[in-house]
Amino acid sequence: MASRRFLDRFRRRGRGRSSHVTLDVSPALTERDEVNVRELVADLLERHGTMTRQAEAEAIAEAYVTLTDDGRYRFLALLARDFWSDAVPVDEAIDAVRAAGDERARRAAEIALRDALTPPAVQVLQLFTALDGGVKLLVEMRGDLLRLGEDDADLADLDRELRGHLATLFDVGLLTLRRITWDAPASLLEKLIAYEAVHAIDSWADLKNRLDSDRRCYAFFHPAMPDEPLVFVEVALTTGVATAMTPLLDEHAPDLDPEAADTAIFYSISSCQPGLAGVNLGNALLKQVVERLTVELPQLRDFVTLSPVPGLRAWLETELRDGTVTEHERELLPAEPARVIARLSDEDWSSDEAIKPALLATCARYLTTVRDGRVIDPVANFHLANGAVLERINWAADPSAAGRERAFGIMVNYRYEPDAIAERAENYATRAEVALSDGIRALLAE
């Protein structure tokens, strides 16, 4: 990190003693190490001079990245427990609020109370931001918190603070949308291969096909992590709505002239940074990409996704086991529920045409099942919250092992109609109202 290197340089050049700070810890963070960390964090919080504070923050950050998962857990727990807001000053500040004589005094007391309620740990996180590589470190640290912090309420508190800080740092106003083509650096493209979460990229030839002239790929980037895509979307330009993946992934299919396309199919959206979970970037990405396409290719008429149904199989198995399938579905099933359960793991059977009517009907019900104010399928929830309409359920749309495993090969089209987006998003957010096409409505009515 920059300023340490800076100080090193001077020291190497023999400029005498230095106030340089080091923090040597073992990878697993022993109890003795914890004492040292605690002392240094405490010292940092009392410092006034920016330079020393920053040197101390650097020492802590550099120690952190050498830790194992166990060590990181202990470090994060230490922050979340020992550097949380103190009861005494909070109580005093509360008393001051209560004692405030007029509104002005009350406002001042409230501000002081809010400061007292801000955990010292949060200041440490904020100090990391300014370090060379600090933003990336915070994202990594959040990833650690999510991975390691399960079931620990204190870590959950820390996570909440860090997510809030990252939400500000990764505000869409600070992000850059960049189109990614086959002319992009190989070092960037290999990240797409690694991060693609929906339809795995098999090879560079597969990737090249997805960046052809009748394709578009866009990603958000952050200025402090310019080589790291945050989230990216893959789009195919087609005539008519695509209802299955196979033609889209066919490397030998001829390219369509983009100016002849009337439809943009959003067939994959992948987040690249686990540490940004809960910082909603996909919504803004879709919006900006639709805007760009609208300007570049004004003849486009339809903006439609071709999306997976990640939770369908698991949900259906539970439904069958619990016996909560509907009358109508039961009629459509080609066998007794118990036998259906037994055979569903046989993929050849479960994607058989015989079971198609039952699965389509069930899928429609699954996608519109609302719990706690949102539909239970995460992809459906994402698109409905963005203001899309549930357009169409496609049988045998994704023949890949992953596609059959998660949803018997079923995929779904969600349609974005720019003029209706805002209203639908509002209706879904406030009343969990799921916008449906006539086709889906018919499927549900049966």
Next chain:
Amino acid sequence: MASRRFLDRFRRRGRGRSSHVTLDVSPALTERDEVNVRELVADLLERHGTMTRQAEAEAIAEAYVTLTDDGRYRFLALLARDFWSDAVPVDEAIDAVRAAGDERARRAAEIALRDALTPPAVQVLQLFTALDGGVKLLVEMRGDLLRLGEDDADLADLDRELRGHLATLFDVGLLTLRRITWDAPASLLEKLIAYEAVHAIDSWADLKNRLDSDRRCYAFFHPAMPDEPLVFVEVALTTGVATAMTPLLDEHAPDLDPEAADTAIFYSISSCQPGLAGVNLGNALLKQVVERLTVELPQLRDFVTLSPVPGLRAWLETELRDGTVTEHERELLPAEPARVIARLSDEDWSSDEAIKPALLATCARYLTTVRDGRVIDPVANFHLANGAVLERINWAADPSAAGRERAFGIMVNYRYEPDAIAERAENYATRAEVALSDGIRALLAE
């Protein structure tokens, strides 16, 4: 702003009705307008759908930029008064903290209390960030607050929130340091001419001289305002420490081979964005520039400023008037204090050699006068807080009208010694200890 244009485009293409939001206000913001603003802000705060919220935030932002100063004052006051935290929920949240049974319950209650204490106005400011041009708008709005909000405690509260938000958005970890040369865009260079606050740039020829091969100019930029320098520093590479401005600003002076220089003179630091006042960028700028120079020109030995003394004249006049000059200074004065006062406004006289000993001694005292834990001269405070040492006071160093007006032509060298910076900054921050060279110490001892 992007999404409004986006919606406009669709509407123009006849795609039917839209949820597009408008807010028409008169430039002075009438009371009736205030009602409308209040309603829209209230609606926005209750909205859930991102898209509608953003459209409403855009409508408010677009209205704001059309307002006169009066209108802006009324708008900001409306935010600071009507959208501040509410007593009832705060009191309830306080009760919950008090009632918390165990530490875990207490932590949860504290978080809820902190949320209750966060003014709704702050959410509005945060929403602006994501707008196209939103970051710039926030900087402008802060400038408005500082300009218009004087003596209004509520606006000061709003300012405090906005400064905090900007401090996160303009964290040095998000900024880019760029060297500015004569190869920079003219559209950028004309901003340097406009923003130079210490030694006015007379002409493009003057500017070109300041960007010669034996000069360096660096500025911080923010990714959301890529064409706007935030703060910039001008450096001259010299042999030996420069003690006067004239040779530095001489357009006809021959250029020194940078590899032959042993000293970097920082002769001007200018902030470009009034709205970022209080967001300390100068410190990080100096640090990073010293690092860059150290790498690029490893033979450099001295990093020294040539700085103005902005408050000297005003302070001295007060001292003379109040009779608080020291014995020693009185002896050095070429006339009775009353006559000195009378004649100080005569610039020829005040820069006369006869008064030099008195002015140098007084200047040394001025620069080391501490009030409320910091020296009273703002430039001295800046460099001492950064860890510099007060090195030398130079007579007849700045013959410009401005230079004579502010400090009888006196300028000061502050020296940055990399190994001692952190410690000195800490000593100054904690104990207001002013680091002095032997020369200054001697001047003060007389």
Next chain:
Amino acid sequence: MASRRFLDRFRRRGRGRSSHVTLDVSPALTERDEVNVRELVADLLERHGTMTRQAEAEAIAEAYVTLTDDGRYRFLALLARDFWSDAVPVDEAIDAVRAAGDERARRAAEIALRDALTPPAVQVLQLFTALDGGVKLLVEMRGDLLRLGEDDADLADLDRELRGHLATLFDVGLLTLRRITWDAPASLLEKLIAYEAVHAIDSWADLKNRLDSDRRCYAFFHPAMPDEPLVFVEVALTTGVATAMTPLLDEHAPDLDPEAADTAIFYSISSCQPGLAGVNLGNALLKQVVERLTVELPQLRDFVTLSPVPGLRAWLETELRDGTVTEHERELLPAEPARVIARLSDEDWSSDEAIKPALLATCARYLTTVRDGRVIDPVANFHLANGAVLERINWAADPSAAGRERAFGIMVNYRYEPDAIAERAENYATRAEVALSDGIRALLAE
């Protein structure tokens, strides 16, 4: 130059003796120096190893740039005289052509003869091309030849060879058209100020006005001289055809929305490199700029110049002195020719309305006067050769001192009609046919 530095580096690192070549000459190139140059050039022409040849070429080039004009003249004359093709081998090669038994033998002999006819001096020039900075040196050398070589037939031969070589190196297929805006580097913009040959640029504010949103400026660049514009054109976007300079150069005129313009006025074309005289770049520049504008602003209907008439005054004075003005013009003159001559140098008089009919009629005749297959005015010749039509003669169009001095303030519009350009250019080239508007035709018919 690169490889010398390369060898220097190795030598400095003590890698022993080197084959490095030096050529020390005095700035005026003494006779003794000439002997040395001659020897080195002769050696170079006999060398086979690329590396030694190039080191020798570098030594010669480095010596050249240290020479005064006298020295350069002597150097160029030496090349043009002592390194021209030799009679003996040419005669032998001619004999071989004459003796050739069949067509195949003849072709081979002809190729050998052509080689024998290629002067050794040309090989030297070609070797310069590969040097670091070599292309720029060749352009400078050609400038020297044109400036210093007047009336020397041998130098004219060398110039012919060098122009041919430069014409290949500066083939439009190797050039890049770049738009220049106020965002261009100041170091580039100051070159526009220096090179503007038609309407001097007074100040940076004047320049900025010429780069406003309703203006366009384009230049050609060569990859080996990326910072040097070769030729640039200034365009104003207007509604209707501009017939005078003043509104175009008015810095305070409001900017027109480019999308509202229907006309592009080409009001200045300036060549920047004297050494490229005779290498026609202006034609391709105009063509490519019209193409670009057509794509960017498809609503543009008219592409018209507003051009000076550089030779009008000189020509008219000769006409009056020689008594060759026409009957009609004599009638239009407000005084006897002798008195007109006497008073024409009085600029107030010569731009008086009274003399307007005579001057307009004479100007029309001047612009259509053909000598040696081309019109005598160089600007008219340029545009007519490019396929433009002589559209309109404007009174009081350029009130600047230069404009009145060259043509009594008269300026001319030439119109480019894309569909007719090729045919008109051909007619002018083959039959010196001057394309005229009805207005000009009427003026001439009087």
Next chain:
Amino acid sequence: MASRRFLDRFRRRGRGRSSHVTLDVSPALTERDEVNVRELVADLLERHGTMTRQAEAEAIAEAYVTLTDDGRYRFLALLARDFWSDAVPVDEAIDAVRAAGDERARRAAEIALRDALTPPAVQVLQLFTALDGGVKLLVEMRGDLLRLGEDDADLADLDRELRGHLATLFDVGLLTLRRITWDAPASLLEKLIAYEAVHAIDSWADLKNRLDSDRRCYAFFHPAMPDEPLVFVEVALTTGVATAMTPLLDEHAPDLDPEAADTAIFYSISSCQPGLAGVNLGNALLKQVVERLTVELPQLRDFVTLSPVPGLRAWLETELRDGTVTEHERELLPAEPARVIARLSDEDWSSDEAIKPALLATCARYLTTVRDGRVIDPVANFHLANGAVLERINWAADPSAAGRERAFGIMVNYRYEPDAIAERAENYATRAEVALSDGIRALLAE
């Protein structure tokens, strides 16, 4: 091509008739097509107006790219035969040279003769240069000439002219050296995979290994073909001289810190453009890369190749068959020459240790065998002409099928010693003197 599109655009917008030129030909170029081509070329050569000439050149170029190999052969033959210099004007020009009264008249007559000797076909090629994509077309056309023109003396004449023109257009003074890393566009990197001629690149992982931090890859680019590498070199940074390929191509080998390397191994140089055969770019590439490395990594001491011996097997088989192996070699052979020949095609046998002494000795003799003033191995000739020394012959250095097929797995190190390069290149060029290391000299002396 740009101007055609330009005219098209205007025509489409209904601007009336156009002088646009078309040339419709069938892919095989029938005799009737030939008549049309001949007419259009003849017309073009007589035209004066640049615009029409260029439109005609474009029509010809556009027709050319639609032709099959047969058609292209006929087109090129047509150019080479029907548009060659004419005997009558050449004879007249010769007469004028003979009749010249003085030296000045002689020079003028010689210039006229040279012009008469310049084939019209050459003018056509030069006109292509200015077209959009013209430079690339010329390179492709030259590739066609080399591929199709074998044994046709007229086409060889045309080839000679085109090579000369390309040598000027691709003068190293116009080229850019660019380092290629894993951050380069995938669209560029896939070209490296396609063009690598020495050690085939198996996969993107193989390529990535060759672009690791302890590798360097550089290529020359031409401004008119910015996406096309012309020639590239692959370098490994090592400690000590690498004598075998396997470690260099091992994707799992750890990366060396470049600053710890003392040797640069040039292990592959590949030309990418068949049409640039005979335009020597490799020499300048090596020179510039050594310069760059010397600056970037000043601690490098040795610049050595690891090179194939492409002609060894074929040559040895001839030697054995003809019985021209030396006494010494015969002694070293593990069997009778006839049996050796029979078994050499058995790769396992031929790379056996038993035959090693004989093959190494024979290889040394092969590499130093001079014919027509140059060694017969093309790679050896390339490096010796560049000034390298034949350093070392390595057994079992390239175990790939290709490596064993061409040279029984033998590879050679050539060493570049910067101070001796120029002298060695000269000695080789003038006296075919092959610079040898002591090791090779010993091998030959046996």
